[in-house]
Amino acid sequence: MSINLDEYTRAEMMIIATARQVRDGESTIVGMGPPLLSAALAKYHHAPNMWYCTESGPLDWIPTSRELPAPIGIADHSLTQGSAMSGDMVDALGAFVNGGWAQSAVLQAAQIDRFGNLNTILAGTFEHPARRLPGTGGNADIGASVERVISTMPLESRRFKERADFRTTAGYIDGPGGRAEAGLAPQGPNKCATTMCVFGFDTEDGGTTGSCEMVLEQLFPGVSLEEVQAIVPWNLKVSQDLTYMDPPTEEELVLLRHLDDGGNHLRPGRY
């Protein structure tokens, strides 16, 4: 199949950049929405031996056929086409995640802040929400316990906040030592993949030292540093090793479009 490699959307690049953070051989808890697509792309592309698990209970999904599209939801019936286990939330979020067996997570959120805390519940204030959102699902459970969190969301000013409107999911909280003080284990290095770039976080040891702030690490082709800085509302740290991310390969794009099955996740107008 031949496709035009110059014609891809920023939403597609976000999915691909997220997938590239997923490592082969790693046990991964995959959240609702675009993470299902990103992790499926990783599984089909470069991480065939990752454990693809979702919170409703399917553990270690190995699709029975490459014809299968990415799951639409975390309890999609296609997840029982090839899972090693069909458990429940106590198995998946309790034993697998809280018990410390999930090495990484792929999560979406409505907002992320300077210290990597996520918000999935509301926009505005708790007292007077401008908008109520679906809620945390397993997001908070996962953020509390999983060592490496890969979050993903479009780079938009309403999503990137110096402090999230409401912190539903702990990242590094208020900076170094925040997790330990809250009673949580260290976490990281975390990543956040967006429609324009990939961020890391300034901490070498999971939140004990370093500023724990978001750091711009990789720009997508055709995106300038200034464009990113114009959207992020605080004085954004930029990595000394800032690089451009490689554009999608033909294999990635073809796979992605097959897995999205005509827009299950990347519905036109949604991103």
Add this chain to the structure above:
Amino acid sequence: MMTAHEAVERFVNDGDTIYSGFNMISFALTNEIIRQGIKGLKAVAGSVTPNVTMMSIDGNVNRIETGYLSGTLRSKPFQEMMRDGRVKWNDYTNMTITLRLMAGGLGMPFICANSFLGTDYLLEETMNHSRSLEEDRKREDGSIAPPYAVIDSPFDGRKALLYPALKPDVAIVHCQRADEEGNVQVWGPQADTKWGLWSSKNVLVTAEEIVPRSVISTEPHFTIVPGFKVSAVIHEPWGSHPSGLNGYYRADREWAGLTGAGMTTWNGAREYLDEWVYGTKDHADYIAKYKDRFGEDLLDNLRVKDTMVPEQPARYGWR
């Protein structure tokens, strides 16, 4: 064995706490609860789904404790009622609601999980907010219990976050199969189902198929709760429609009652309920009407046809 009508009449009362889970949704019982005009229910589940939205329109459900509003915010009426207080809620997570149900099922007063440590859920203004179902947390002496509480563990002194047990009055669920005694068999991802059923005082089950005891007992590993835990078992083919049932049928995604017009606007919801819920006498009538309106094919297209069969079925024996 009884009908959905009898089951709801006997076991669902105004003001009850009702468990209806993230999947294996009994729309057959949902519709019957609406028909009988039960009021003021509190819906609890790891994730609540469009059947709870549907029950909120005429006030069957007016309170929610959940970790996730799955698809329900597509409904403008539902959003509006959350804003103006006609629907009150308290937020937890998929895991903590499931663990709270587990604690209820195990007869424990509370359970421990670290999910909200380091988050704004622990801010005093969040925990004490009157919107957060304060009246449901009243102790006998009139004081208000917190929705969750941080303590220093008596064992190692570290922070521990406690969540209170949940014991719903009634659970509704749709399963793949059951026998006449109410032995419930399910398969596929089970989310919060098992502990929703163990924790609830009365369990009402609609089953896609009613099978003999011998089918149950040659594959007992599929039984999620035994018959003595079940108050009513009802045979309802297509009992999850318009949502799906693993191995039987897919969700009817375009259907008005799931994500379409029946959910999104007040007028749509009114028309949908009048025609498809109040306007049908039971679930069989609803399915018959659907077939009558759209032909057999539309429903049949949802059926899962290419099912996997065990390569090597489990074996049991004693000598």
